Amino acid sequence: MTRLSVNINKIATIRNARGGNNPDLVKVALDCERFGAQGITVHPRPDERHIRYQDVLDLHEVVTTEFNIEGNPDERFIELVKRVKPAQVTLVPDAVDAITSNAGWDTIRHADHLRKLVDTFKADGIRVSIFVDADERMVEGAKAVGTDRIELYTEPYAAHYAENREAAVAPFVRAAQRANQLGLGLNAGHDLSLENLRFFDEQVPGLEEVSIGHALVCDALYFGLENTIQMYLRCLDRTGGPAGF
Ligand SMILES: CC(=O)[C@@H](O)[C@H](O)COP(=O)(O)O
Ligand SMILES: NCC(=O)COP(=O)(O)O
Numbered sequence: 001m002t003r004l005s006v007n008i009n010k011i012a013t014i015r016n017a018r019g020g021n022n023p024d025l026v027k028v029a030l031d032c033e034r035f036g037a038q039g040i041t042v043h044p045r046p047d048e049r050h051i052r053y054q055d056v057l058d059l060h061e062v063v064t065t066e067f068n069i070e071g072n073p074d075e076r077f078i079e080l081v082k083r084v085k086p087a088q089v090t091l092v093p094d095a096v097d098a099i100t101s102n103a104g105w106d107t108i109r110h111a112d113h114l115r116k117l118v119d120t121f122k123a124d125g126i127r128v129s130i131f132v133d134a135d136e137r138m139v140e141g142a143k144a145v146g147t148d149r150i151e152l153y154t155e156p157y158a159a160h161y162a163e164n165r166e167a168a169v170a171p172f173v174r175a176a177q178r179a180n181q182l183g184l185g186l187n188a189g190h191d192l193s194l195e196n197l198r199f200f201d202e203q204v205p206g207l208e209e210v211s212i213g214h215a216l217v218c219d220a221l222y223f224g225l226e227n228t229i230q231m232y233l234r235c236l237d238r239t240g241g242p243a244g245f
Helices: 009-018 025-034 053-060 075-084 111-123 136-144 155-160 165-182 197-203 214-223 225-235
Strands: 003-007 039-042 066-071 088-091 127-132 149-153 185-189 207-212
Touching (some): 003 066, 003 214, 003 225, 009 214, 025 039, 025 053, 025 225, 039 053, 039 207, 053 066, 053 075, 066 075, 088 111, 111 127, 111 136, 127 136, 136 165, 149 165, 155 165, 165 185, 165 197, 197 225, 207 214, 214 225
Parallel strands (some): 003 039, 003 207, 039 066, 088 127, 127 149, 149 185, 185 207
16 A cells, blocks of 8 residues: 655644744644554755754654655755654755745756765665656656655646546656666655545556645645545555545
């Protein structure tokens, strides 16, 4: 069964809005794990708009499922990840002022840079995942720099799901098949939701982990966090259980 890693960026957004510690990010992360999350994902951005670097240190002390730290590998990020040594680091090529992640790496053009980063983190025993578009050439480039996994950037799938889900998922199936052939681990994330998750998981071969945050937190406003996590897990249940919702 594909593992669900809950991205808690948006919990931190709410916390930061009032300057206090409500909601308590550590408590929410522990509750997400108690509700069934199989991982916790955070994306500390340079402007600390939501996840702060101190949050990462605090969460590292208590998270017992897989801790996944995502981000653009600037010096501060590299130092943080090497200090924390999470289960996984996901390298994302975001610009400092990006409103959100909006593209994968050009793993061919940035091969030397990525290879050095992969070597740095793998030397500390950290699994490395590289955020890429659903493009076989980028998948092959990721393999060439020695990464353990790739994470497919799924915004284009989500954006076109409603109009034609078969066409929307097709590039991701091809990219996943190439990753499978190359022996790369396969993650996916960005704009996955209760609407589009089950079909993606059914269609994309070898998927190991999805990291989901924005839609899940929005859904939790209506359904509650525990119920929402269970609904997302049911979308990933291939044993014939009820649909996610
Ligand atoms: C890498 C990715 O697609 C998301 O995990 C990203 O971290 C979301 O960032 P925001 O929560 O800042 O939109
Ligand atoms: N890597 C994707 C992630 O962690 C969450 O993305 P989103 O669900 O907030 O779009």
